[in-house]
Amino acid sequence: MEKSTEEVYALQLDNQDTLAGFRERFVIDDPDLIYLDGNSLGRLPQATVPHLQDVVKNQWGKDLVRGWNRGWFEKPGQLGAKLADLIGAEPDEVLVCDTTSLNLFKLTAAALRFRVDRSILLSDEFNFPSDLYVFQGVIELLGNKHRLKLLKSEDSITIGDQRIQDAITEDTALVALTHVAFKSAFMYEMESVTKLAHQAGALALWDLSHSVGAVPLKLNEWQVDLAVGCTYKYLNGGPGAPAFLYVRKDLQNQLIPPIWGWFADQSPFDFNLDFTPAEGISRFQISTPHILSMMGIEPALDILLEAGMGHLREKSIQQTEYLIYLAQEWLNPLGFQLGSPLDPIQRGSHVSLRHPEAYRICRALIDPLPDDSSLRVIPDFRAPDNIRLGIAPLYTTYSDIHRALNRIKTILEDGIYQEYSKKQLKVT
Amino acid sequence: MEKSTEEVYALQLDNQDTLAGFRERFVIDDPDLIYLDGNSLGRLPQATVPHLQDVVKNQWGKDLVRGWNRGWFEKPGQLGAKLADLIGAEPDEVLVCDTTSLNLFKLTAAALRFRVDRSILLSDEFNFPSDLYVFQGVIELLGNKHRLKLLKSEDSITIGDQRIQDAITEDTALVALTHVAFKSAFMYEMESVTKLAHQAGALALWDLSHSVGAVPLKLNEWQVDLAVGCTYKYLNGGPGAPAFLYVRKDLQNQLIPPIWGWFADQSPFDFNLDFTPAEGISRFQISTPHILSMMGIEPALDILLEAGMGHLREKSIQQTEYLIYLAQEWLNPLGFQLGSPLDPIQRGSHVSLRHPEAYRICRALIDPLPDDSSLRVIPDFRAPDNIRLGIAPLYTTYSDIHRALNRIKTILEDGIYQEYSKKQLKVT
Numbered sequence: 001m002e003k004s005t006e007e008v009y010a011l012q013l014d015n016q017d018t019l020a021g022f023r024e025r026f027v028i029d030d031p032d033l034i035y036l037d038g039n040s041l042g043r044l045p046q047a048t049v050p051h052l053q054d055v056v057k058n059q060w061g062k063d064l065v066r067g068w069n070r071g072w073f074e075k076p077g078q079l080g081a082k083l084a085d086l087i088g089a090e091p092d093e094v095l096v097c098d099t100t101s102l103n104l105f106k107l108t109a110a111a112l113r114f115r116v117d118r119s120i121l122l123s124d125e126f127n128f129p130s131d132l133y134v135f136q137g138v139i140e141l142l143g144n145k146h147r148l149k150l151l152k153s154e155d156s157i158t159i160g161d162q163r164i165q166d167a168i169t170e171d172t173a174l175v176a177l178t179h180v181a182f183k184s185a186f187m188y189e190m191e192s193v194t195k196l197a198h199q200a201g202a203l204a205l206w207d208l209s210h211s212v213g214a215v216p217l218k219l220n221e222w223q224v225d226l227a228v229g230c231t232y233k234y235l236n237g238g239p240g241a242p243a244f245l246y247v248r249k250d251l252q253n254q255l256i257p258p259i260w261g262w263f264a265d266q267s268p269f270d271f272n273l274d275f276t277p278a279e280g281i282s283r284f285q286i287s288t289p290h291i292l293s294m295m296g297i298e299p300a301l302d303i304l305l306e307a308g309m310g311h312l313r314e315k316s317i318q319q320t321e322y323l324i325y326l327a328q329e330w331l332n333p334l335g336f337q338l339g340s341p342l343d344p345i346q347r348g349s350h351v352s353l354r355h356p357e358a359y360r361i362c363r364a365l366i367d368p369l370p371d372d373s374s375l376r377v378i379p380d381f382r383a384p385d386n387i388r389l390g391i392a393p394l395y396t397t398y399s400d401i402h403r404a405l406n407r408i409k410t411i412l413e414d415g416i417y418q419e420y421s422k423k424q425l426k427v428t
Numbered sequence: 429m430e431k432s433t434e435e436v437y438a439l440q441l442d443n444q445d446t447l448a449g450f451r452e453r454f455v456i457d458d459p460d461l462i463y464l465d466g467n468s469l470g471r472l473p474q475a476t477v478p479h480l481q482d483v484v485k486n487q488w489g490k491d492l493v494r495g496w497n498r499g500w501f502e503k504p505g506q507l508g509a510k511l512a513d514l515i516g517a518e519p520d521e522v523l524v525c526d527t528t529s530l531n532l533f534k535l536t537a538a539a540l541r542f543r544v545d546r547s548i549l550l551s552d553e554f555n556f557p558s559d560l561y562v563f564q565g566v567i568e569l570l571g572n573k574h575r576l577k578l579l580k581s582e583d584s585i586t587i588g589d590q591r592i593q594d595a596i597t598e599d600t601a602l603v604a605l606t607h608v609a610f611k612s613a614f615m616y617e618m619e620s621v622t623k624l625a626h627q628a629g630a631l632a633l634w635d636l637s638h639s640v641g642a643v644p645l646k647l648n649e650w651q652v653d654l655a656v657g658c659t660y661k662y663l664n665g666g667p668g669a670p671a672f673l674y675v676r677k678d679l680q681n682q683l684i685p686p687i688w689g690w691f692a693d694q695s696p697f698d699f700n701l702d703f704t705p706a707e708g709i710s711r712f713q714i715s716t717p718h719i720l721s722m723m724g725i726e727p728a729l730d731i732l733l734e735a736g737m738g739h740l741r742e743k744s745i746q747q748t749e750y751l752i753y754l755a756q757e758w759l760n761p762l763g764f765q766l767g768s769p770l771d772p773i774q775r776g777s778h779v780s781l782r783h784p785e786a787y788r789i790c791r792a793l794i795d796p797l798p799d800d801s802s803l804r805v806i807p808d809f810r811a812p813d814n815i816r817l818g819i820a821p822l823y824t825t826y827s828d829i830h831r832a833l834n835r836i837k838t839i840l841e842d843g844i845y846q847e848y849s850k851k852q853l854k855v856t
Contacts, residue, residue, distance in 0.1 A: 037492065040493045041492060044488050049489075057477060061471075061472040064806060065469040066794075099714060099716055105687050129693075134688060137688025137689075140688075258565065260565030261530075262558035269811070271557045271810070273578070287558060288528075289668050292667065292668070293722075
C-alpha cells in the first residue's frame with residue numbers, strides 16, 4: 001500500500017486498524033463532526049451513560065446516604081489503583097481526587113517543605129501556565145524562600161538534556177515539568193530527566209495531563225517521585241472529572257500535605273479534635289469526593305485498559321505521522337509550519353500546526369462550509385498561532401484526519417477564514 | 429387540634445402542611461423507608477434526573493468541548509448568584525466551587541494573612557473536626573504564627589454570648605465558627621457574634637453547612653465577612669456536590685487566595701506566564717469545575733427558592749418541636765436525653781437524642797424488624813452517643829417523625845438493639 005494523499009489510502013489504513021472497533025464504544029451520533037480535541041475533553045463512552053444513570057437514580061436516589069458505605073468512600077483509592085495500571089505504579093501509590101491544579105499544589109508544597117534547605121523550583125516556559133501559577137502561589141505562600149527558575153525554549157518544541165543538566169544544581173529542590181507540552185506536544189524523556197534530578201539530590205514531579213492515556217508510562221521503573229494528571233482528556237472521564245496524584249511509596253509518610261482534610265486523617269470517624277495524618281497515600285486526600293463527577297471515570301478507564309497502552313501508542317504514532325505527512329504535502333505550501341517535534345519519540349498524541357491566521361482558521365473549521373453542509377471539524381486554538389489537533393486512537397480514524405486536513409486546505413485556498421472575526425471566544 | 433402522641437395527630441399535621449406538595453418533587457420510591465438524614469445527604473429531586481441525563485448525553489456527548497463556551501465556564505458564578513439569594517448576599521459575592529474544607533482553607537489562609545498582626549484564630553470544640561483540621565493545617569503552613577483557641581462547652585449544646593465576648597480579644601485575627609453545630613444543632617446568633625468580632629477588629633468566617641437551606645440567612649445584613657458551606661445536605665445537590673464560598677464585596681480585592689489557580693487569573697486565555705489575580709470573587713476559584721457534580725445543584729436550588737426559606741424554617745421548627753415532644757413523652761422514660769437546645773431559636777433543623785446504646789439503636793433502625801417487614805428508618809450516629817435525626821421540611825412528613833420515634837420506642841422496649849454488634853461501620 002503506497003503512501004498517498006488520496007482518501008482511499010486513509011480508508012485502507014482504517015480497514016487495517018486493529019483498534020478500529022473501539023470507536024463503537026463511544027457516543028458518536030454525527031460522523032460528519034470530526035472531533036480532534038480529545039486532548040482537551042475526551043468523548044463520552046457508551047457504557048458511561050447507563051452507569052451514571054445508575055449512580056443518580058439508584059445510588060443517590062435509593063441508597064441515599066448509605067452510598068458511602070457501599071463504595072463511595074473507597075472510590076478515590078479504588079480508581080487510583082485501577083489508574084496505577086496505566087501509569088506503571090503500585091495500586092497504593094495513586095489517588096483519584098480533586099483537580100490537577102489542586103493536586104499539583106499539594107505535592108509542590110509538600111515537596112518544597114521537604115527540601116526546605118534548597119531554593120530552586122525548576123520548570124519550563126512551555127509548561128501549562130496553570131502549573132506555573134500554582135508554583136508561584138506555593139512559593140509566595142511558603143514565604144518566598146524558594147525561587148521559580150524556568151527553562152526557556154526559543155521554539156517551544158525541543159529542549160536538550162544538556163540544558164536541563166546544566167539547569168539542575170545542588171540548590172534545586174524540585175524539578176517540576178509537564179511530560180507532554182500542551183502546545184507543541186514536545187515530550188520529555190522522563191526517565192533520564194528524573195535521573196538528573198536525583199543525581200543532584202532534587203525531587204522530580206511530573207504533570208501527566210497530556211500523556212496519561214496517550215503514551216505508555218512507567219513511573220515506578222523510571223523512579224518518579226511525584227506526579228499529577230487529568231482524567232478528562234485522553235482518559236475520557238467527563239468534563240471536570242477529578243484528577244489524580246501519585247506519590248512514590250517510600251516518600252508518602254515523609255511528606256506533610258499542606259491542606260489537612262478530614263479524609264486525610266488517620267481515623268476520621270473518631271471525630272478527634274486534632275488532626276493526625278493517615279499513613280500512606282490517603283493523607284493526600286482532602287474531603288468529600290465529588291461522586292457524580294468521580295463515577296464517570298471508571299467505564300472510561302476500563303476501555304483504555306482493555307485496548308492496552310502499547311497498542312494505543314502504536315496507533316497514535318501512525319496517526320500523528322500520517323497527519324504530519326498530509327500537512328507537509330498540503331499545508332506547508334499554504335504558509336503552515338509544524339509546531340510539534342518531527343521525531344515521534346519526542347512527541348505526544350497531538351500535533352500543532354502553526355499559521356498566522358490560526359484563530360480564524362479554527363473558527364471556520366468549526367462551522368459547516370457552503371460547499372458541504374454537514375462536515376465540521378473541532379480542533380482547538382492555542383495562542384498565538386497554534387491549531388492543535390488531538391489524536392485519540394480509541395476513536396480517531398485515519399479518514400477523520402484526511403477530511404480535517406483537506407478541510408483546512410480548502411479554508412486556506414478559498415480564503416474562507418477571512419469571513420471570521422479575529423475577536424477571540426474562550427476556548428479550552 | 430389537641431397535641432397528642434397518637435398517629436392521627438401526625439396525619440392531621442400533614443394535612444394542614446402547606447409545603448406538603450414539595451415532597452412529590454423528590455424521588456421517593458419507598459414510603460416505608462423513613463429518611464431522617466437529609467442533613468448528611470439530601471434526597472434526589474425529580475427534576476435532577478433528566479437534567480443530569482441531558483448534561484451527560486447532550487452537553488458532554490454532543491456539544492463536547494464546546495460545552496465550555498455554552499455555559500460550563502460560568503457555572504460557578506451563575507450558581508453562586510442563585511445561591512446568594514438563599515443566604516442574603518449579592519450575586520457577585522458567592523461562588524459554587526471545590527469542597528467545603530477547601531473553601532475553608534482558602535478563606536482561612538487569606539484571612540490570617542490579611543490579619544497577620546494578630547495571633548488568635550478563635551473557634552469552638554463542637555465545630556466539625558474537619559474544620560478544626562483545616563485551621564490546624566493553615567496555621568502550620570503559615571509558619572505557626574497563629575494559635576487556634578477553642579471555646580469549650582461542657583454539654584456541647586449552648587454557649588453564652590458573654591463567654592464569646594470574653595474570648596475575642598485585640599489579638600484575635602479571625603473568629604471562625606460553624607453556625608449550626610453538627611452534633612447538637614446548637615445555632616449561634618450570627619449577627620451578634622459577628623458584631624463582637626468586628627468590635628475587636630477581627631474578621632468573622634461562618635461555616636453554613638448545617639444552616640444553608642435549613643434556616644434563613646442574611647449575610648449582608650449581618651455584615652458577615654466570609655462564609656463557606658455545603659450543597660449536598662439541605663440543598664439536595666447530590667453526593668459530593670461542589671461547595672460554596674462567600675466573600676464580602678469590599679474585602680474581595682484585599683484578600684490574596686493561597687492557591688493560585690488558572691480560573692482565578694485575570695485573563696486565563698491569554699496564557700501569560702505570571703499569575704495576576706482576577707478582580708472580585710473569581711480570584712477564589714482554582715481550576716476546572718467538576719461539571720457533572722456541579723450540574724446537580726441547580727434543579728435543587730430552584731425548589732428551595734420556590735418554597736421560600738421563611739416557610740421552610742417555620743415548618744422545620746414545628747417539626748423539630750413535634751419530634752422533641754414525642755421524645756419527651758416516649759423516650760426520656762427509656763433513658764434518652766435531648767442532645768439539642770430546647771429553644772428553637774438556638775436550634776437548627778436536626779435533633780440529637782442521646783442514649784448510651786445510640787450506635788446499636790441506629791443499626792436496628794436501619795433494618796426491618798420482625799414485626800413489620802417494610803419499615804426502616806435512616807438516622808445517623810455521631811459518637812459517642814448521639815442519634816441525629818434530620819428534618820428536611822421539603823420532604824419530611826410529621827408521619828415520618830411519628831413512625832420513626834415510635835420505632836425507636838419499640839427497639840428500646842423490646843431490647844432489639846441488643847442483637848446488633850457494637851463494632852462500628854463508617855457512617856457519614
